[in-house]
Amino acid sequence: MRGSDAAPAGAADFVAAGVNIVDVARRAGVSISTVSRTLRGSLNVSGDTRERVLRAAADLSYVPSPAASRLASGRTRTIGVIVQFSARWFFAEVIRGAEGVLRASDYDLLLFNVGDPASRAHLFQTMPLRRRVDGVLAVATNFSESETTALTRLGVPLVIVGHQPGPSGAGVGIDDTESAAMAVRHLVLLGHVDIAMISGLPDDPIGRGTTLARRAGFSAGLHAAGLPDRPDRIVSEPWGVEGGRRAMERLLTRPQLPTAVFAESDEMAFGALRTLRRVGLEVPGAVSVIGFDDHELAPASDLTTIAQPAYEQGRLAAAMALDLLTGNTDEVDQRLTLPTRLVVRGTTGPPRRDL
Amino acid sequence: MRGSDAAPAGAADFVAAGVNIVDVARRAGVSISTVSRTLRGSLNVSGDTRERVLRAAADLSYVPSPAASRLASGRTRTIGVIVQFSARWFFAEVIRGAEGVLRASDYDLLLFNVGDPASRAHLFQTMPLRRRVDGVLAVATNFSESETTALTRLGVPLVIVGHQPGPSGAGVGIDDTESAAMAVRHLVLLGHVDIAMISGLPDDPIGRGTTLARRAGFSAGLHAAGLPDRPDRIVSEPWGVEGGRRAMERLLTRPQLPTAVFAESDEMAFGALRTLRRVGLEVPGAVSVIGFDDHELAPASDLTTIAQPAYEQGRLAAAMALDLLTGNTDEVDQRLTLPTRLVVRGTTGPPRRDL
DNA sequence: TTGTATGCGTTATCAA
DNA sequence: TTGATAACGCATACAA
Numbered sequence A, B: 001m002r003g004s005d006a007a008p009a010g011a012a013d014f015v016a017a018g019v020n021i022v023d024v025a026r027r028a029g030v031s032i033s034t035v036s037r038t039l040r041g042s043l044n045v046s047g048d049t050r051e052r053v054l055r056a057a058a059d060l061s062y063v064p065s066p067a068a069s070r071l072a073s074g075r076t077r078t079i080g081v082i083v084q085f086s087a088r089w090f091f092a093e094v095i096r097g098a099e100g101v102l103r104a105s106d107y108d109l110l111l112f113n114v115g116d117p118a119s120r121a122h123l124f125q126t127m128p129l130r131r132r133v134d135g136v137l138a139v140a141t142n143f144s145e146s147e148t149t150a151l152t153r154l155g156v157p158l159v160i161v162g163h164q165p166g167p168s169g170a171g172v173g174i175d176d177t178e179s180a181a182m183a184v185r186h187l188v189l190l191g192h193v194d195i196a197m198i199s200g201l202p203d204d205p206i207g208r209g210t211t212l213a214r215r216a217g218f219s220a221g222l223h224a225a226g227l228p229d230r231p232d233r234i235v236s237e238p239w240g241v242e243g244g245r246r247a248m249e250r251l252l253t254r255p256q257l258p259t260a261v262f263a264e265s266d267e268m269a270f271g272a273l274r275t276l277r278r279v280g281l282e283v284p285g286a287v288s289v290i291g292f293d294d295h296e297l298a299p300a301s302d303l304t305t306i307a308q309p310a311y312e313q314g315r316l317a318a319a320m321a322l323d324l325l326t327g328n329t330d331e332v333d334q335r336l337t338l339p340t341r342l343v344v345r346g347t348t349g350p351p352r353r354d355l
Numbered sequence C: 001t002t003g004t005a006t007g008c009g010t011t012a013t014c015a016a
Numbered sequence D: 001t002t003g004a005t006a007a008c009g010c011a012t013a014c015a016a
Helices: A011-018 A021-028 A032-039 A047-059 A066-073 A089-104 A117-126 A145-153 A176-190 A208-224 A241-253 A266-279 A310-326 B011-018 B021-028 B032-039 B047-059 B066-073 B089-104 B117-126 B145-153 B176-190 B208-224 B241-253 B266-279 B310-326
Strands: A078-083 A108-113 A135-139 A158-161 A170-174 A195-199 A234-236 A260-263 A288-293 A304-307 A335-338 A341-343 B078-083 B108-113 B135-139 B158-161 B170-174 B195-199 B234-236 B260-263 B288-293 B304-307 B335-338 B341-343
Touching (some): A021 A032, A021 A047, A032 A047, A066 B066, A078 A089, A078 A310, A089 A108, A089 A310, A089 B108, A108 A117, A135 A310, A158 A310, A170 A176, A176 A195, A176 A208, A176 A260, A176 A288, A176 A304, A176 A341, A195 A208, A195 A241, A195 A266, A234 A241, A241 A260, B032 B047, B078 B089, B089 B108, B089 B310, B108 B117, B158 B310, B170 B176, B170 B310, B176 B208, B176 B260, B176 B304, B195 B208, B195 B241, B195 B266, B234 B241, B241 B260, B241 B266, B260 B266, B266 B288, B310 B335
Parallel strands (some): A078 A108, A078 A135, A135 A158, A170 A335, A195 A234, A260 A288, B078 B108, B078 B135, B135 B158, B170 B335, B195 B260, B260 B288, B288 B304
Antiparallel strands (some): B304 B341
């Protein structure tokens, strides 16, 4: 049933599986080169044959074999995306943003989740990326030097999401330091002078760079307000809700309870809020809390926070990778810094008066 | 370090890009077929040559070209995963579970996000899945008949995550109806008799099947307790936090406030909690709230809920797809139903006494 | 156990 | 503008 160009109309519906470029060419009465040209870009194809080819392809509901196309062209039309925890809000949003852009350009997105050391080692040792992607998006992953080298050696465009302190290259991110300072400024303007920070472990692979940058912003914010920089007011716990919960518990054991808390991420802020609610401390009456991210669930907790455009970062990073690929840009060293903004909700207010 | 016995040391490190099977064969002093055989499964290869081949491959840091391999074998070693909103908790967890299993078996995971109608139509019309996957995981997406047909016509194993009422096939999911009834039972045992349900729109593409099943469980639970089934106590709003918030607001306008609320999902429960907190109604003092999912942030809200193993469903579905592919199972019609469990936290308690 | 040879379905080069 | 034809790099049936 497959080939016969005189086949009855409905037949094609059922055979689509094994239809190849030869079948289309035969049906259109042209050569396979013409089919190939027509189907992508159609440069230098007369309107007439173009019509015939497209119709033939549609009739047979032809889909080019990606494998063959990749082998012949050397291009995979695939972008690899490296994240640590694909299910976490930030990563998930970036992935979603990138997927949309890539799909629209008919690119595939290949996901690499390297949260645990084993899979991370696997990625960088056997380098499965090697022959399967035309470009790489590395999301908020601070790479070691050898990892960076491995990535560079791939010889494909690399776009980093979430600025890294180190080497140059293409990237999109936010200004973590300035944004953290913005959070502190908000608290200071409310009248707070005793502000603590809840933060991830500085050597946690999850986001060392981010943690350090936001800590720096915390200090800078205090400094700008003429307040003393008090490193003892920075509490470190593993990143996440649980860490936030524990960090807040630790703050409660201190002789002096701060009047406000800046959490490095909304997730940590959620944990902190949980602890405060549990012990019956009012927010923001007794303690103000401000987070970072504007997580999807921040409104549900009425959390004041610094919003960062995660989805947008994914979109832009993907677009950037595509540009790099198609040579639409000469800027190989393009770094985009997106704005963040303060979102005031109900968890911040003036300090209590017990000081 | 790498290459040694023939080529100059550093060389291999830099050329890895263009190394192909011929290079490996030459270096090992064997034919390319032997290399091919050795590198996958190594059936019928003598220990000696096997050694040589592996060493040669390692020396050259050879990575087989997936494109060539796919073209020659006809297999893609790729599983397509269709979800609606890759960033939502449930989907994200399933993806994460599947990715781990697939990666471990050296399969790629190709993500298709079809939340908006346009991309959904695109997926089913041009069927980009056609020549790019060996199997498909469809996550909690209730397909139309024509969509199901299109999927079936792909001729590859299909595993559905989240049971569908309709056709048979392979699948993994939970018993939504029984689980919802479990939630009601918990409330009934606490003494509640006036229970409302907050639910998604029954014709929302997000999860019609799920919504209907959980509603049925709600009714069944009431019935089992000898309580009247009151459809007027089911409030429908778009799925999500915002929907939950509005649904609770609507309940507040009713003449009689229920003493307990069962939310179809934790996200909706978060919204409901938000509303209750805003108007100053105590939870569970005035109103008890129970959710469904055990979302990552449920503990942070101290939310009582029905836990379902999303990550595990992803793992099992992927494993099932792999089994179907390798013929490790004769059960083409395997349906796995995983247990759910009640997780009692702080948002449920005895009813208030005003009735 | 190992090697030879063919085919997989495109892209791209070169002629026409 | 169109058509032959040689890669692309591997898997596999078959032969040795």
